[in-house]
Amino acid sequence: MSGILNSSIGRKFAMALSALFLMVFLLQHFSINILSVFSPDIFNDVSHFMGTFWVIQYLLQPVLILGVVFHFVMGFVLEIKNNKARQISYAKNNGGANSSWMSRNMIWSGLAILGFMGLHFYDFWFPEISIKFIDGDMSGLIDPNNAESGYRYLEHLQHKFVDGWRVVLYVISFVFLALHLLHGFNSAFQSVGANNKYTKGLIGFGKVYAIGIPLGFIFIALFHFFNH
């Protein structure tokens, strides 16, 4: 087991595990966000719970951050190694004849997601951390001195999606996420060695997930843009 990250298959296995974890997280993130469309109150309650429950804040959140960082750092490592494995490229290479655009450009869709995450952290994560741990306000209220003011989460979200440019950036990023997942979903299963009688069904489900989840996020962003 020692030094499994020193082998090509071990690296891909670790890459796939981090990716599977991220896909479960993404589903969870989506399930909560969609509440903001259907039930502002439940959305606020769940957000407050997620933002203050210690298991999530101090156990799951660090694991998530580690997972994301591992995933993109390993993505860069693989990209560099793979480029080294072919130093002279073909004068003519018809890649489209044997593989999908998505599969050949995971690094570019990944970089787009990384860029998006910078914006997303600036929009939501840094303000949260600042309110909770710098201002020390764990109340989750719009006005911490007024219990009647209600939770601030939905208001914060709606406020962000007033800006049309931000909505455009979010939508473009979700398109790249869909492209990343259209190849990534099934690739992750192949990497962990799962290619069997369920694979056909899984490919179908993967397509639904890869398009459905980003489309859902796009819907949420547009919904708040048009309903503020």
Place this chain on the structure above:
Amino acid sequence: MNLTLKIWRQKGANDKGKIVDYPITEVSPDMSFLEMLDVLNQELIEKGEEPVAFDHDCREGICGSCSMFVNGQAHGPDSMVTVCQLHMRSFKDGDTIFIEPWRATAFPVIKDLIVDRSAFDRIQQAGGFISVNTSGNTQDANAIPIDKHDADTAFDAATCIGCGACVASCKNSSAMLFVSAKVSQFALLPQGKVEATDRVLNMVKQMDDEGFGNCTNTGACEVECPKGISLENIARMNREYLSASLKG
């Protein structure tokens, strides 16, 4: 047919090399691709020029030596064929055809279109075998009953001819399809199970040491493989490797 060939010419391993244009006329659509190159070489020899060096042997799709990247694809545009099985009727009059050697750091060019594929031999030597007692009391292989499905799957894997089209087609120059075929052909059979752990660990280590890339699961190898070796072999090797690294 009249064609323009754009062929990679490189005098030796240390030469920089470049694409050179060769117009060729009166090509018959019934010629194989290699015959067409023979005609070109004859013309070059008559003109006192150096002929194009390319690998070939069986000319019937079983030796795997005719490695060429034709018009951006390993073994050209047809599927499930090697270059010796490719015919000029797959092209149109007036076409421009690029002919390049396999490109991989682990397959350095020796001359023109010929690359050094001894990396594959070293991977085989690292574990692509079974150890049997040959002192005269060798058991008949048929004495051990084998599940029909396993026997067929192992045979399918064993049809790999070691051509290297998988490496050439992969954007990462990964040798996973080749190595997984060689691992699978033994892993599925009782005779191969005995040394399965060391085999997969050693072959993958050799593959990595040779400088092949990591698999991104693009599937290009499977599409371009002249023998239809399936990606299922790669998944099997991944499983074999992961359980072997837990054991060993």
